[in-house]
Amino acid sequence: MTSPIVRIQHVSYAYESNYALQDINLEIPQGAFLGLLGPNGGGKTTLIKILLGLLKPQKGTIDLFEENINNFSNWNKIGYVSQKANTFNRGFPATVKEVVSTGLTANIGYFRFFKKQHRQKIEQAVDLVGMSAYLNTNIGDLSGGQQQRIFIARSLVSDPSLLILDEPTVGIDSKHVSKFYDLLHRLNEENGITLLLVSHDLGTITSHANGIACLNKQIHFHGSPETFAQLPEYELSKIYGHSLQVVTHDH
Numbered sequence: 072m073t074s075p076i077v078r079i080q081h082v083s084y085a086y087e088s089n090y091a092l093q094d095i096n097l098e099i100p101q102g103a104f105l106g107l108l109g110p111n112g113g114g115k116t117t118l119i120k121i122l123l124g125l126l127k128p129q130k131g132t133i134d135l136f137e138e139n140i141n142n143f144s145n146w147n148k149i150g151y152v153s154q155k156a157n158t159f160n161r162g163f164p165a166t167v168k169e170v171v172s173t174g175l176t177a178n179i180g181y182f183r184f185f186k187k188q189h190r191q192k193i194e195q196a197v198d199l200v201g202m203s204a205y206l207n208t209n210i211g212d213l214s215g216g217q218q219q220r221i222f223i224a225r226s227l228v229s230d231p232s233l234l235i236l237d238e239p240t241v242g243i244d245s246k247h248v249s250k251f252y253d254l255l256h257r258l259n260e261e262n263g264i265t266l267l268l269v270s271h272d273l274g275t276i277t278s279h280a281n282g283i284a285c286l287n288k289q290i291h292f293h294g295s296p297e298t299f300a301q302l303p304e305y306e307l308s309k310i311y312g313h314s315l316q317v318v319t320h321d322h
């Protein structure tokens with residue numbers, strides 16, 4: 072078995088004296104599609120910020136691609152799509168091509184000398200998300216779902232091995248959500264990109280991810296969606312602080 076590409080060991084993080092994360096242990100194997108679930112304030116964003124190197128935990132260690140995060144420099148291996156990605160105003164003065172090219176900033180020194188390769192990377196990424204017909208379209212003229220695809224393309228131009236998506240379907244209408252998950256499956260299964268998907272949408276995440284981790288200050292569950300769906304209600308309410316029902320969707 073290959074080593075996990077993310078290894079979180081005994082990580083705790085406090086804002087001033089309030090712990091947002093306590094003794095987190097979590098491993099993400101290469102090729103996983105892990106859904107990270109948790110209530111509001113459960114620490115999901117804090118954990119993502121730690122994985123992106125934006126916050127430094129007071130306790131514990133993190134390895135990314137088998138390297139301690141403090142020595143890790145290959146950040147273009149990690150793509151990030153935030154939930155706020157799809158809030159562009161109509162008329163925002165940038166085309167799809169321009170928006171996607173901003174994902175190359177980390178490699179721009181290299182690409183400055185390889186303009187053709189630069190262009191090809193952008194076109195390939197836009198093709199991968201099924202938006203080739205819109206290369207020269209203004210980003211503000213696209214629907215929320217289309218914009219989110221473009222933001223995924225932007226994160227794909229640097230060839231990430233791990234893609235972190237924070238509530239990527241917030242604000243996207245339901246008919247585009249299933250297409251969006253088709254895209255994620257394609258990236259995961261055909262392109263071998265490991266996915267970490269943060270979501271409140273329990274039903275959708277349990278139908279799509281192949282692993283589930285529940286975070287409410289601590290990791291309360293980490294296992295398969297099938298085992299998660301069979302958790303008794305009292306276990307779920309421990310995770311969420313209130314009772315809830317898992318409604319699975321067909322895909």
Ligand SMILES: Nc1ncnc2c1ncn2[C@@H]1O[C@H](COP(=O)(O)OP(=O)(O)OP(=O)(O)O)[C@@H](O)[C@H]1O
Nearest residue numbers: 086087090091109110111112113114115116117118
């Ligand atoms: N900058 C900050 N300063 C102080 N406390 C913070 C800060 N950011 C987050 N917190 C607190 O840390 C805890 C975890 O917050 P976090 O945003 O990581 O949770 P979350 O699971 O992402 O929530 P949501 O689903 O609402 O985005 C919460 O109690 C929150 O109030």
